[in-house]
Amino acid sequence: MSSSSTPTLLQAVEVTRTYTLGRDVQVPALRGVSFRVDHGDSVAIIGSSGSGKSTLLNLLGALDRPTTGQVFYDGRDVQDRSDAELAQLRNRRIGFVFQSFHLLPRLTAVDNVVLPLVYRPGSTRDRRARAIDALTSVGLGDRLDHRPTELSGGQQQRVAMARALVTEPALILADEPTGNLDTRTGDEVMGLLEALHRERGTALVVITHEREIAARADRRIELRDGVIVGDDAGPGIAADGSANGHVAIGDEAGSP
Amino acid sequence: MSLREAFRVAIKALVGNRLRSALTTLGVLIGVLSVVLLVAIGQGAREEITGAIEGLGSNLLFVLPGDGDFGAAPARSEFTLEDVEAIDRELPGAEGRVAGSVIGGEPLQADGQRIVTTINGVTASYLEVVTREVSRGQAFGASDVATSRRVTLLGAGVADELFPGIDPIGRTVTIGSIRFRVVGVMQRVGGAAFGPDRDREVYLPVTSAQRLFGTGRIDAIFVRAGSTDTVAQDRTIIERVMEQRLAPDEFSVLSQDDIIGVVGDILQILTLVLAAIAGISLLVGGVGVSNIMLVSVSERTREIGLRKALGARTRDITRQFLLEAMVLTSLGGAIGLAGGIGLAQLVARFLPIPARVTWWSIALALGVSIGVGLIFGVLPARRAGRLDPVTALRHD
Numbered sequence: 001m002s003s004s005s006t007p008t009l010l011q012a013v014e015v016t017r018t019y020t021l022g023r024d025v026q027v028p029a030l031r032g033v034s035f036r037v038d039h040g041d042s043v044a045i046i047g048s049s050g051s052g053k054s055t056l057l058n059l060l061g062a063l064d065r066p067t068t069g070q071v072f073y074d075g076r077d078v079q080d081r082s083d084a085e086l087a088q089l090r091n092r093r094i095g096f097v098f099q100s101f102h103l104l105p106r107l108t109a110v111d112n113v114v115l116p117l118v119y120r121p122g123s124t125r126d127r128r129a130r131a132i133d134a135l136t137s138v139g140l141g142d143r144l145d146h147r148p149t150e151l152s153g154g155q156q157q158r159v160a161m162a163r164a165l166v167t168e169p170a171l172i173l174a175d176e177p178t179g180n181l182d183t184r185t186g187d188e189v190m191g192l193l194e195a196l197h198r199e200r201g202t203a204l205v206v207i208t209h210e211r212e213i214a215a216r217a218d219r220r221i222e223l224r225d226g227v228i229v230g231d232d233a234g235p236g237i238a239a240d241g242s243a244n245g246h247v248a249i250g251d252e253a254g255s256p
Numbered sequence: 257m258s259l260r261e262a263f264r265v266a267i268k269a270l271v272g273n274r275l276r277s278a279l280t281t282l283g284v285l286i287g288v289l290s291v292v293l294l295v296a297i298g299q300g301a302r303e304e305i306t307g308a309i310e311g312l313g314s315n316l317l318f319v320l321p322g323d324g325d326f327g328a329a330p331a332r333s334e335f336t337l338e339d340v341e342a343i344d345r346e347l348p349g350a351e352g353r354v355a356g357s358v359i360g361g362e363p364l365q366a367d368g369q370r371i372v373t374t375i376n377g378v379t380a381s382y383l384e385v386v387t388r389e390v391s392r393g394q395a396f397g398a399s400d401v402a403t404s405r406r407v408t409l410l411g412a413g414v415a416d417e418l419f420p421g422i423d424p425i426g427r428t429v430t431i432g433s434i435r436f437r438v439v440g441v442m443q444r445v446g447g448a449a450f451g452p453d454r455d456r457e458v459y460l461p462v463t464s465a466q467r468l469f470g471t472g473r474i475d476a477i478f479v480r481a482g483s484t485d486t487v488a489q490d491r492t493i494i495e496r497v498m499e500q501r502l503a504p505d506e507f508s509v510l511s512q513d514d515i516i517g518v519v520g521d522i523l524q525i526l527t528l529v530l531a532a533i534a535g536i537s538l539l540v541g542g543v544g545v546s547n548i549m550l551v552s553v554s555e556r557t558r559e560i561g562l563r564k565a566l567g568a569r570t571r572d573i574t575r576q577f578l579l580e581a582m583v584l585t586s587l588g589g590a591i592g593l594a595g596g597i598g599l600a601q602l603v604a605r606f607l608p609i610p611a612r613v614t615w616w617s618i619a620l621a622l623g624v625s626i627g628v629g630l631i632f633g634v635l636p637a638r639r640a641g642r643l644d645p646v647t648a649l650r651h652d
Contacts (some may be wrong), residue, residue, distance in 0.1 A: 063565060063645045091567020102562045102649065106272045116566040118261045163566075210475045 008075070009203050010060065011036045016226075017068035019056050029055040031226040032069070039170065040201045042194070044217035047168055048209055052226040056176070057207050061094055061173050062086045091119050095164030095202075097193070099176035101156045103148040103163075109135055110144045113163045120167075134162035138192055154185035158192065165196055171203040172196065178213060190216060257419050257572045259579075266580040269552075277584060280548045284588030284628060285595070287538025288621040292596025295617040297603065298527030300610030305523060306516050308454075314384070316512050317491055319477035319498065321341070323505040334506045335474040337462065339380060339498065345651065346497045347490060349482050355382035356474040358465050364458060366418040366429040369625030373414060373455045373456045375431060377465020385480045393425040396461050408436040412444035413455030428628055432468055446641040487511055531617070535624075542628035543587065549581050549636035553643075560640050561648025574641030581633025591626025593618060 017030040030052045037060075046055040049181055058064040059071055062078055063086075070077045074087055081089065090256075103112045113131035135144060138158040148156050157177065164172050174193060177249075178186030190213060197204040206217060214220050222230035257265075270277040319339075322331025341355035347353060358377040363370055376382075380398040383390070396407050408429060415424045415438075424438045445454045466472055479494060481487040493507050498507045510518075553560070560573055597618075601609040 023587060058646045061565065063649075087564065087567050087569040087572075090565060096565050098649070102558065102565075104559055104562070106268070113561070118257050118265075119563075119567040120570075121258075124261075167567075250501070 007038045009037050009041070009073070010037050011070075011072040012056075012059070013070045013072070015056075015058060015059060015066045015071060017052075017064070029226055030066070033226075033228055035221055035228065035231060037073065037171070037203055040197075040203055042069070042197050042204045042218040043206070044220045045205065045207045045223060046209065046211070046214040046220055046222035049167075050225075051223040052212060053207050053209075053223050055226075056223065057173065057175050060090045060205060061096060068242070083209075087119070088188060091116060091167065093170045095169035095173040097157070097160050097164050097172060097177045099179040101148070101153075101160045101180070103156055103159055105148050108145045109140060109151070109159045109162075112148070112159055113166050115163060116167050129196035130166055131162070134166035135159065137165070138162045152185075153181050154188060156230045157181060157185075157189050161196075162190060165200075165202070165242045168200075171205060174204070174206045176208055177206065178208075178210070186213070193236055257372055257575070259575075261491055262572070262576050262579050263583075265576055266583050269556075269580055270338060270583060271482070273552075273626040276548060281584050281588040281591070282544055283541030283544035284538065284585045284625050285541070285592040287534065287541040288589045288592030288625050289596040289599065290534035290537055291531055291542055291621050291624070292593055292613060292617050293603070293611070294499050294530035295507045295527055296596070296600035296611040296613045297609055298416045298523065299531045299551075299614050299617070300604065300612040302520060302523035302527060303612060304610045306520055309516050309519065315481040315543065316485050317479040317481060317487065317494060318510045318512075318515065319479070319494060320508055320510060321475070321506065323508055331506070333473050333475050334502055337379075337474060337475060337499055340474060340477055342501060343477065343479065343494055343497050347479070348493075352384050353480045353482075355379045355385040355460060355478045357382060357476050357478070358462055358469065358471065358473060360465065360469040362432040362468065364418065364429055364431055366424075366427065367422075369418045371414065373411075373458060375465060375468070376457055376459050377462040377469070378459055378478070379462050382459070382478070385478045386444075390440040391443040392423075393438070395440055396459075401461040401463055404467055405461055406434060406464055407439045407461065408440055408507070409459040410438055411442050411453075411455045411457040413453060414458055415441045422505050425440075431458070431460070434468055436464075443558075452617060492499050531620075538628060542585070542632040545581055545584055545629060546632035546635060548584075548640070549577060549633055552580070553577060553636045553640040556640075557643060557648045557651040560643050561645045561651065564643070564645035565649060570641040573643070574637045577640045578633045578638035579632065581637065584631035585625045585629030593621050596621070629638040 013034050015030055015033045016028065019027045021027055033052075033056065045053050045056060056065075059066055061069075062073065065078055070079060072078075073093065078086060078089075090096075104115070107115070110128060113134050114127045117127040117130060121229045131142060132141070132210055137143060138161050140155060140158055140162065143151060143155060148159070150157065157180075172193065176195065177189055179188060193204055193206070194216065196202055204217070206213065208214055220230065221228055221234050319335070321333035321335065335356070337356060340354055344351065344354040356379050360370060360375050360377070362375050363372045380396060380401050383395050390409065391412070393409075395409060396405065400407055408431070410418070410424060410429075416425065418429060421425060424441060427438050428435050429438060430436075442455070442457070442459070460468065462474070479490060481490045491511065494509050498509070565574060597613050600613050603609055604611040
């Protein structure tokens with residue numbers, strides 16, 4: 001893709017998002033957030049519940065539009081795109097991994113992984129082949145025809161990851177990917193996400209409230225009350241986890 | 257998403273919820289079945305009745321009491337035998353083209369058997385005018401009418417019932433309290449589901465019947481035109497004669513086409529009314545589909561949210577649910593159609609009701625069932641398509 005030649009994948013500029021509850025009640029969830037994600041970045045967005053991180057996820061995932069400000073994807077603002085174009089953007093560029101997996105219970109693992117491929121051209125056979133490849137790459141080559149209820153939580157999340165990577169997205173957006181898993185399984189899932197990031201160069205944005213998970217990313221953006229209170233972006237951070245920005249974020253952990 | 261893919265998804269979703277799909281389909285199925293069956297019965301009745309009228313011959317004219325408005329209450333006849341004779345005198349050509357009849361109901365008894373049926377008092381020319389034949393014995397003649405002889409012709413069915421296995425010719429039947437001698441048996445016409453069974457008619461000389469009923473009236477006058485071309489001409493003559501004798505609203509002259517037209521119209525309306533009633537059940541079935549689809553949309557809110565997150569457009573989602581509704585209703589339509597045709601054939605075979613499945617009722621039933629899916633699927637499908645992915649994903 002031509003857009004891959006530029007380093008910037010997405011950019012948020014002074015993004016706000018205000019929800020209107022009832023008639024006149026305005027709830028600001030994000031109040032001016034700016035940052036940039038380049039191709040191949042690994043970013044953790046950390047914050048407690050109510051910090052605005054879910055709202056940010058929706059905006060980064062092109063599931064929602066900001067109230068003010070811009071979210072650029074491949075240099076083009078989502079505000080300027082139609083709903084159908086946003087659907088296409090999600091389909092082509094973004095792979096979602098959700099906390100609750102979001103697998104369709106009636107479908108087998110393969111059919112779940114095929115799901116995003118049906119919204120783009122291609123033959124049934126080709127889709128299935130790609131889904132099998134993706135499942136094999138997450139270690140589920142022997143669970144192709146199992147339904148979600150026949151799989152463990154970790155296996156279900158791996159099916160969801162296969163579904164996210166089968167479209168070869170530029171960005172994997174993981175929303176509390178380990179939130180429903182025990183520590184060891186969560187670790188495996190994170191390992192897989194990181195391997196994907198490392199080996200394929202897919203940008204990875206993980207939204208989490210767990211510091212240990214956030215610590216694994218190259219960069220951490222901390223949200224509180226709808227604003228960024230810490231962003232340890234900068235050269236050398238990835239190599240050196242004990243840089244200043246990181247310490248600043250660590251301080252937040254002490255106060256619930 | 258390609259149409260084929262959408263179709264596969266729709267089928268999968270429906271199969272995944274077999275019982276519910278089957279029950280939803282049932283509503284449409286019953287609707288389509290009743291449309292096809294009732295229209296078949298209505299159409300069969302129409303064809304049979306118009307066929308029976310056509311069987312009387314195409315150049316027949318009828319003089320009936322009243323002003324010919326079939327919507328009004330039946331008019332009281334003011335005709336007498338003199339009117340029949342007057343028309344006969346004025347019409348050119350051979351005699352025996354004009355007949356009159358008086359109709360009544362009296363019990364018939366013979367050999368201990370008793371039946372109640374239509375008694376027709378007719379002039380001697382009647383059988384010739386309406387082209388009916390005697391199969392055994394002979395018809396009564398003008399002299400029998402002139403002298404009010406107590407003779408009778410029995411319909412084939414009546415003869416079977418009163419004289420099973422016996423030759424009725426020369427035997428006696430008691431009609432009311434008067435005894436009549438059987439001189440002939442009519443040729444069998446064949447069963448009719450609607451209108452009078454003509455094999456159950458009994459014919460008497462008109463004068464004898466008038467005496468039996470205690471009346472001097474004639475209920476209907478029949479005229480056979482010389483040929484199809486002279487129907488209009490004869491009609492003018494009949495109208496002129498009758499105008500001199502009766503007030504304009506006391507009689508009307510109708511051709512066979514007039515009667516077929518009027519009767520056909522009535523039966524067509526009847527068929528449409530039946531179809532409309534059946535259509536209501538189809539409508540109810542459609543509302544059921546709509547209802548179930550709405551439930552399905554709300555149950556699958558998370559699925560819709562997920563599909564949207566994975567790249568489904570509003571259009572893809574709408575199409576998926578619309579297709580689901582249409583698969584449900586057209587399946588119901590197809591099974592209902594097959595069932596309707598099957599039942600119509602059973603009815604035609606085992607009940608004295610003719611049933612004829614027409615191509616338009618098939619087309620209507622299938623078209624309507626797909627249409628029902630479309631119309632009643634649109635609301636749920638649009639609702640599904642418009643779901644906000646963020647809210648839908650969070651739905652539980």
